[in-house]
Amino acid sequence: MENKINYQLPNEVADEAAGKINEAVSLLSPYLIALNAEERQSLPKMSDGTAPFVEKCLDYCESDAQFAPPFLDLEGFQNDMDSWEKLMAILRPVQQLVANLDDTTTQAGSEGYTTALMYYNSVKQAAKLSIPGSKTIYDDLKKRFASNGNRTVE
Numbered sequence: 001m002e003n004k005i006n007y008q009l010p011n012e013v014a015d016e017a018a019g020k021i022n023e024a025v026s027l028l029s030p031y032l033i034a035l036n037a038e039e040r041q042s043l044p045k046m047s048d049g050t051a052p053f054v055e056k057c058l059d060y061c062e063s064d065a066q067f068a069p070p071f072l073d074l075e076g077f078q079n080d081m082d083s084w085e086k087l088m089a090i091l092r093p094v095q096q097l098v099a100n101l102d103d104t105t106t107q108a109g110s111e112g113y114t115t116a117l118m119y120y121n122s123v124k125q126a127a128k129l130s131i132p133g134s135k136t137i138y139d140d141l142k143k144r145f146a147s148n149g150n151r152t153v154e
Contacts, residue, residue, distance in 0.1 A: 005108040046084065
């Protein structure tokens with residue numbers, strides 16, 4: 001397997017990145033909400049395809065207000081769109097960051113797990129050959145593969 005994660009992330013970089021993310025969370029938290037699954041499912045969604053329509057409707061509401069129903073809250077509409085545009089400008093790079101973080105942690109974890117399995121299998125063979133010190137390590141590590149029943153999966 002190719003070793004794609006052949007570096008050590010400096011503590012300073014990890015700490016600074018985590019600090020900046022926490023700062024962004026603190027800055028934005030007063031303006032963010034949480035939806036439950038049912039709420040999220042029931043809402044009409046704005047996408048790249050619907051955004052131009054919504055923006056055009058806002059433009060018309062502002063220029064031709066006589067066609068707006070009396071219960072339409074123009075200021076609320078303007079605030080919604082302003083918030084959406086600003087938050088989308090933040091969300092897009094965060095989504096890219098999350099995808100890249102997920103890919104990188106998946107790769108690093110896979111490499112670490114594969115290496116651990118190589119060590120485990122080596123210790124397992126050493127225990128079968130009764131090499132001193134290997135059985136204690138093997139007995140400790142094999143717990144990872146114990147199932148709820150009587151059989152062990154390795």
